[in-house]
Amino acid sequence: MTAPTPVIPQSGLERVRWAVSDTWTITLRYLMHLSRSPERVVGTMLFPVVSILLFGFVFGSAISVPGDGSYREYLLPGMFAQAMVFGIAGQAVAVATDVARGVNDRFRSMPMSDSAVVVGQTCAEVLNAMLDITLMFLCGLAVGWRFHGSFSDTALALGLLLLLRLAATWIGLYVGLILRGPESGGVLMPLMFPVTMIANTFVPTEAMPNWLGTVAEWNPLSATTAAARELFGNPGAASTDVAWPLQNAVLMATVWPLVIMAIFMPLAVRRYRRLSR
Amino acid sequence: MLAEGLQKIYKDTKALDGFDLAVPEGTVCGLLGPNGAGKTTAVRILTTLLRADGGRATVAGYEVGRESAQVRARIGLTGQYSAVDDILTGRDNLVMFGRLYHLGKRRARERADELLDSFALTEAADRQVKTYSGGMRRRLDLAASIIVAPQVLFLDEPSTGLDPRNRNKVWDDVRQLVARGTTVLLTTQYLDEADQLASQIAVIEAGRVIADGTPDQLKTLIGGDQIGVVVQEARDIPDTVRVLASVTGAEPKVEPDLNRVSAPAVERVAILTSAVRALDEAGIAVEDIALRRPSLDEVFLRLTGNASPAPSAAASDELEKEAVSS
Ligand SMILES: Nc1ncnc2c1ncn2[C@@H]1O[C@H](COP(=O)(O)OP(=O)(O)OP(=O)(O)O)[C@@H](O)[C@H]1O
Numbered sequence: 001m002t003a004p005t006p007v008i009p010q011s012g013l014e015r016v017r018w019a020v021s022d023t024w025t026i027t028l029r030y031l032m033h034l035s036r037s038p039e040r041v042v043g044t045m046l047f048p049v050v051s052i053l054l055f056g057f058v059f060g061s062a063i064s065v066p067g068d069g070s071y072r073e074y075l076l077p078g079m080f081a082q083a084m085v086f087g088i089a090g091q092a093v094a095v096a097t098d099v100a101r102g103v104n105d106r107f108r109s110m111p112m113s114d115s116a117v118v119v120g121q122t123c124a125e126v127l128n129a130m131l132d133i134t135l136m137f138l139c140g141l142a143v144g145w146r147f148h149g150s151f152s153d154t155a156l157a158l159g160l161l162l163l164l165r166l167a168a169t170w171i172g173l174y175v176g177l178i179l180r181g182p183e184s185g186g187v188l189m190p191l192m193f194p195v196t197m198i199a200n201t202f203v204p205t206e207a208m209p210n211w212l213g214t215v216a217e218w219n220p221l222s223a224t225t226a227a228a229r230e231l232f233g234n235p236g237a238a239s240t241d242v243a244w245p246l247q248n249a250v251l252m253a254t255v256w257p258l259v260i261m262a263i264f265m266p267l268a269v270r271r272y273r274r275l276s277r
Numbered sequence: 278m279l280a281e282g283l284q285k286i287y288k289d290t291k292a293l294d295g296f297d298l299a300v301p302e303g304t305v306c307g308l309l310g311p312n313g314a315g316k317t318t319a320v321r322i323l324t325t326l327l328r329a330d331g332g333r334a335t336v337a338g339y340e341v342g343r344e345s346a347q348v349r350a351r352i353g354l355t356g357q358y359s360a361v362d363d364i365l366t367g368r369d370n371l372v373m374f375g376r377l378y379h380l381g382k383r384r385a386r387e388r389a390d391e392l393l394d395s396f397a398l399t400e401a402a403d404r405q406v407k408t409y410s411g412g413m414r415r416r417l418d419l420a421a422s423i424i425v426a427p428q429v430l431f432l433d434e435p436s437t438g439l440d441p442r443n444r445n446k447v448w449d450d451v452r453q454l455v456a457r458g459t460t461v462l463l464t465t466q467y468l469d470e471a472d473q474l475a476s477q478i479a480v481i482e483a484g485r486v487i488a489d490g491t492p493d494q495l496k497t498l499i500g501g502d503q504i505g506v507v508v509q510e511a512r513d514i515p516d517t518v519r520v521l522a523s524v525t526g527a528e529p530k531v532e533p534d535l536n537r538v539s540a541p542a543v544e545r546v547a548i549l550t551s552a553v554r555a556l557d558e559a560g561i562a563v564e565d566i567a568l569r570r571p572s573l574d575e576v577f578l579r580l581t582g583n584a585s586p587a588p589s590a591a592a593s594d595e596l597e598k599e600a601v602s603s
């Protein structure tokens with residue numbers, strides 16, 4: 001039995017290659033975790049599916065929207081976007097649980113890329129989100145929602161939803177790293193409600209009191225919802241949403257997630273490096 | 278491996294308070310100390326997991342705080358607490374770590390198989406680690422820390438929870454690594470482990486090293502060899518004390534409940550023969566007579582017990598002077 005001698009990257013290029021390969025190894029680790037806990041996978045998929053079916057049928061027929069579309073068509077893009085950020089709480093708890101595991105000590109004593117653990121985890125979340133979106137898309141079609149835009153518009157809408165998920169992942173990651181342990185995750189769920197409700201998900205922002213409407217208009221979630229409505233060709237797009245961020249929804253749905261990532265990516269990586277110091 | 282004046286302060290505890298230690302390349306140093314002495318803290322600082330509040334340390338020639346990437350590429354660590362992923366299987370763990378060491382996919386798999394085999398984990402290889410027993414988990418942890426041959430290996434209580442066979446196996450592995458040039462810092466509560474493996478022993482208490490030297494030096498430090506006589510009848514004890522005092526020229530110690538009288542024996546064999554002869558002449562019925570080297574347990578208890586004022590700082594300074602550094 002001969003142990004191999006350790007190697008470390010020599011050039012900058014090699015370092016980048018190592019970082020990519022480490023990230024992929026960690027992504028695989030999270031995917032293996034997910035495959036080991038089917039109940040969590042089913043749980044995360046069940047939430048959007050149930051909410052689409054529930055809201056689609058309960059509200060879908062009862063509420064009428066400005067313009068002349070069905071409420072169901074109005075609602076679904078909002079449900080898609082909401083599902084993208086609702087995962088934050090669960091993910092933060094998962095991250096807090098994970099960093100409390102001893103294996104992080106080994107990671108941090110190994111010559112691996114510092115950011116691989118956090119980036120790998122967000123990669124796995126985004127892969128997971130792709131599955132969620134596909135499922136929700138199909139459920140939407142099943143309850144009578146349709147997209148009327150071109151193929152490229154539809155693809156762009158899906159891309160923007162994923163982008164929002166990616167940004168939300170970094171928030172979830174950072175929050176998970178500053179939690180004092182998985183137990184403190186309980187405070188997060190109630191906080192998710194205002195974020196997802198003070199938005200144009202269920203009702204147009206004009207219907208809200210003035211100040212609340214403004215908050216809702218500037219909610220990143222609203223931008224993605226409005227952009228998705230516009231691109232899917234669903235009712236409730238720019239014609240009713242007169243506020244500037246919603247007039248330029250596609251732009252804002254791109255800018256918001258990038259801003260969020262620019263803030264939370266460095267915070268999360270730095271935080272991981274300083275764990276237990 | 279060299280540490281100089283390491284400090285680590287938690288709110289109201291000084292976990293490390295001027296920790297100095299030098300371990301020459303290719304040797305094994307045993308770090309002994311009572312619970313809470315700061316052993317784990319020292320190991321975590323030296324393996325870049327914790328940042329020291331003061332002092333400096335180099336491992337394999339690189340400074341721990343500033344050049345952690347270089348240090349990490351050269352160390353192996355088995356911490357006091359399990360550092361493997363318990364949701365994955367044993368095999369997946371080793372393959373994952375192998376890939377993170379950039380062995381390549383195939384080599385990582387081969388290496389995982391080798392290690393599973395040599396740590397007798399092949400049968401459990403495809404089970405989730407959370408179903409492992411404590412000893413199995415420990416073995417997996419050890420296997421993971423020697424996937425690549427580290428220049429410096431840190432073992433924090435490596436054999437806690439291992440059965441004797443696996444403990445011997447770990448000792449053999451450590452010896453093999455040392456033969457190939459690995460330096461080992463090992464903390465342990467099993468003093469025979471330190472005796473077996475370590476060429477240098479450092480005793481730590483309240484965050485600082487209070488004695489440092491070879492096992493023999495430490496044993497001499499608390500009094501060296503002893504001759505012990507167990508008599509059959511308690512009434513012979515005073516005579517025995519008189520005999521041993523005249524043979525050794527020192528004040529014997531009596532343990533009445535054991536019927537044992539003992540005294541320091543510098544010239545081992547000469548003292549043993551004359552004691553046997555003198556006891557025989559005095560007509561004392563002896564049940565047992567033996568020369569005994571104090572165990573590390575005694576060294577440990579004497580050095581770290583707050584009760585006994587014990588070996589002065591001067592004595593340990595003397596030993597420190599003899600300690601070599603790398
Ligand atoms: N995270 C922490 N916060 C506060 N105090 C700590 C922390 N970690 C360690 N300590 C304190 O530092 C001291 C040294 O702890 P350490 O774990 O290094 O001891 P040890 O020698 O490894 O003990 P043991 O033999 O029980 O493993 C202890 O008093 C402990 O309570």
Ligand SMILES: [Mg+2]
Pocket residue numbers: 316317318357433
């Ligand atoms: Mg300890």
